[in-house]
Every structure is written in C-alpha cells, then in structure tokens.
Amino acid sequence: MKSRYEEKTYESYFNNELDKKSKIYFPPGQVLEGNLGFDASSFSTSRLLWHRLGHPFFWRLPFSGVDLIDIAKLLEADLEDEIDNIPKMKANILFQYKRPEFITSKLGKEWKHWHKPYYRYDIYQDQQMILEKIHNEFKSKVLVIYASPCTHDVNELVSIRKKLIKNSNFAKAIDLKGHHRNTYIKSGNHSIACSEPERVNSINIVEELNHLSDEPSQEFYSNSEFILEFSKEIQNVVTEDQYIYKSFYELNEDIKQLEQYKLLHSLLVMNNFRALTGTQWLIKL
Numbered sequence: 001m002k003s004r005y006e007e008k009t010y011e012s013y014f015n016n017e018l019d020k021k022s023k024i025y026f027p028p029g030q031v032l033e034g035n036l037g038f039d040a041s042s043f044s045t046s047r048l049l050w051h052r053l054g055h056p057f058f059w060r061l062p063f064s065g066v067d068l069i070d071i072a073k074l075l076e077a078d079l080e081d082e083i084d085n086i087p088k089m090k091a092n093i094l095f096q097y098k099r100p101e102f103i104t105s106k107l108g109k110e111w112k113h114w115h116k117p118y119y120r121y122d123i124y125q126d127q128q129m130i131l132e133k134i135h136n137e138f139k140s141k142v143l144v145i146y147a148s149p150c151t152h153d154v155n156e157l158v159s160i161r162k163k164l165i166k167n168s169n170f171a172k173a174i175d176l177k178g179h180h181r182n183t184y185i186k187s188g189n190h191s192i193a194c195s196e197p198e199r200v201n202s203i204n205i206v207e208e209l210n211h212l213s214d215e216p217s218q219e220f221y222s223n224s225e226f227i228l229e230f231s232k233e234i235q236n237v238v239t240e241d242q243y244i245y246k247s248f249y250e251l252n253e254d255i256k257q258l259e260q261y262k263l264l265h266s267l268l269v270m271n272n273f274r275a276l277t278g279t280q281w282l283i284k285l
Contacts, residue, residue, distance in 0.1 A: 001101060001102045001103070001104060001152060002099075002101055002152075003099045003100055003101065003102065003149075003151070003152040003153075004152065004153055004154050005099070005153075005154035005157050006099070007097055007098070007099040009154070009157065010097060010099060010149050010157065010164070011097045011280065013157070013161040013162075013164050014097070014147060014149075014164045014165070014168065015280070016161075017161075017162060017163070017164050017165055018165065018205075018282075021165065021206055022206055022209045022210065022284075023087070023284065023285040024093065024209065024282045024283065024284055024285060025086060025089070025282065025283040025284075025285050026282060027227065027267060027270065027281060027282075027283060028079060028082075028267055069257070069258075072258050072261045072264055073261070075261070075264050076261040076262075076263055076264045079224075079263050079264060079267070080224055080263055083223045083224050083227065083263070084222050084223050084224055086223065086285065087285040088223065088285070089220075089223045089226040089227075089283050089284070089285060090212070090283075090284045090285060091140075091141050091142060091143065091212045091283070091284040092138065092141065092142045092143075092230055092281065092282075092283055092284075093142070093143045093144075093145070093209065093212070093281070093282040093283065093284060094131065094134065094142065094143070094144045094145070094173075094279050094280065094281055094282075095145050095146075095147055095279065095280040095282065096127070096131065096144075096145065096146045096147070096173065096277075096278065096279055096280075097147050097148070097278070097280065098121040098146055098147065098148040098182075099121070099148070099149075100119040100120055100121045100148050100149070100152065101119070101120045101121070101152075102117065102118075102119055102152035103117060103118050103119070103120055103183075104117045108120070109194070110181070110183045110192065110194055113183065113192045113194075113197060114183065114185055114192070116185065117185075118183050118184065118185045119148065119150065119152070119169070119183065119184050119185065120181055120182070120183045121146075121148050121181065121182055122180065122181055123146075123176055123179055123180055123181060123182060123193075125180070126241075126243040126244065127277055127278070127279075128173065128176065128177070129241065130237065130238065130241055130244070130277060131144045131173040131174075131279070132173060132174060132177055133237045133240070133241070134234070134237055135172075135173060135174045136174075137233060137236075137237060138233070140212075143172075143208065143209070143212050143284075144172065144173040144174065145170055145171070145172060145173065145203075145205065145208075146170065146171045146172075146173060146176065146182065147168050147169075147170055147205070148168060148169050148182075148184070149164060149167060149168050149169075150167045150168060150169060150184070150186050150187045151167065165205060165206065166187060166188075167187050168187055168205075169184040169186075169187055169188075169189070169191055169202055170202055170203045170205045170208075171191055171193075171200050171202065171203070172203065175193070175200045175201075176193050176200065178196070179193035179194060179195065179196070179198065180194065180195050181193070181194045181195070182194075182200065184202070187202070188202055188204075189202055190202055209284060212284050224263050226283075227263065227266055227267070227283075228262055228263065228266050230270075231266035231267070231269050231270050232266070234269070234270065234273055235248075235252075235269060238273065244276050244277070247276055248272060248273070248276055251272040251275065251276070252269055252272060255268045255269070255272075
C-alpha cells in the first residue's frame with residue numbers, strides 16, 4: 001500500500017521540527033526563490049507577451065526590467081553578509097527523504113523477517129552510489145541519512161507533524177550499501193535491509209547531529225569558504241558518476257555566466273544537485 005501523502009509534505013514538516021530541535025542552517029538555494037519572490041523569471045521584449053499581461057503600450061511600460069547579472073551582484077553581497085554573520089559552520093548533513101510503502105500482506109517479500117505489517121522503501125542504486133562516494137570523501141565531516149516516517153496516512157502525518165522526529169526511522173546511507181530495500185516496523189527500532197537481509201541499527205538523529213563535528217572546522221577562514229569547498233567537492237563526486245553527470249553538467253551550463261559570483265554560483269550548483277538526487281543539504285552550526 002502506497003503512503004497517502006506526498007514526500008514533500010513529510011519533508012516540510014520534518015525540517016520545521018528539526019530546525020527547532022538542533023543547531024542547523026538551511027543554505028540558500030531553494031531559499032533564493034523566497035528572497036527574490038519568484039520561482040522562475042525571464043527578460044522579454046516581446047510586445048505580444050506584454051500585451052497579454054495587460055500592458056498594451058510597450059513604449060510606456062511602468063518598469064524597465066533588470067539584467068540577471070545586476071541581480072547577481074546584489075545577491076552575492078547579500079549572501080556573503082548573511083552567511084559570514086552566523087555561527088561558524090561545522091559539518092554538512094545530507095538527508096534523503098523516503099515515503100514508504102505499508103506492507104500488510106503475508107505475501108510481502110520481507111514479511112518473514114517481521115511477521116507483522118511493516119514499512120518498506122526502495123534504495124535506488126545510482127543515487128546510493130553517489131551518497132556512498134560523498135560519505136567516503138568527507139568521512140566524519142558529513143552525515144548522510146535516509147529518513148522515513150512511521151505512518152502511511154496523511155491524517156496521522158498531520159497529527160504528528162510536531163513530533164515527526166520521534167516517529168521516523170533513520171539509517172545512515174553507508175549502512176545500506178549493497179541493498180535494494182530497507183524495511184522497518186516503528187521508529188527508534190532497527191531496520192532490516194535487503195536483498196541479503198542485514199540488521200541496520202536506527203540512530204537518534206538529534207543526538208547524532210549534536211555530536212557531529214562539535215568543533216568548528218579549522219580548515220576555513222569563513223563560512224563562505226566552507227560552502228565553496230563543499231560545493232566544489234560535490235561537483236567532483238558527481239563528475240565521476242556516469243549516470244547523472246551529463247544532466248548535472250547541462251544544468252550547470254545554464255548558470256555558467258554567474259561563475260564570477262562564487263558564493264551564489266556554488267549555492268545554485270548545490271540546488272542542481274538536489275534537483276537531480278532529491279537530497280536535502282543542511283549545515284551543522
């Protein structure tokens with residue numbers, strides 16, 4: 001049985017609670033849309049377009065438009081000011097959110113491991129390989145986690161939206177290496193990863209975040225430098241991946257004109273990474 005809610009709904013509720021219970025920072029990326037106040041934009045001199053938008057007299061438009069480069073200059077300065085005036089960044093966190101299936105039939109392939117209804121989500125190997133490479137590249141400086149709720153009903157999801165951490169199952173991506181599915185029955189419990197069954201201990205995500213690189217990184221002079229380096233390393237990892245590299249390259253070509261604005265460009269690169277992998281990037285403060 002497919003869970004009766006959207007993955008994005010779980011992600012939103014989860015992030016809201018996590019923000020209140022731990023010292024984390026949501027890097028601007030999707031947040032850039034909020035700062036600018038739109039999801040997409042374009043610069044057009046088409047008279048037909050402006051006529052249809054209610055401005056028939058093209059030579060008397062109430063606005064002149066702004067070139068993207070001019071916006072980029074302002075954003076770069078604004079981002080540097082914001083990012084370098086928050087507490088020192090310590091470590092990176094990557095969340096892969098999973099909407100599970102709820103298996104109630106004894107015919108379920110993993111029923112023999114639980115002998116009761118259980119939750120199950122698929123592990124996509126192309127995605128998993130990238131997460132493993134990131135873990136291996138950064139070791140203790142990054143936490144790569146799968147998060148999946150212990151509910152399949154949207155009404156229950158809403159009712160527990162302020163205590164979703166308590167009602168979610170967490171597994172480190174590296175612990176799911178070689179597996180195609182992960183199964184569990186409740187939060188705070190172990191899971192059983194398959195195809196070859198293996199017990200995977202669930203983690204206390206708040207404690208894990210609190211102990212993650214307690215000391216600020218001494219490698220970087222500023223938070224901006226911290227972000228630039230992580231974005232660069234992510235690009236290096238994806239470049240080695242045969243499956244999504246081409247798409248990643250094409251998306252980054254669209255923002256190539258912004259390379260001179262290093263911080264803005266790095267955040268947009270990470271946004272492209274998220275678009276292709278569905279991975280949420282957070283930073284431990």
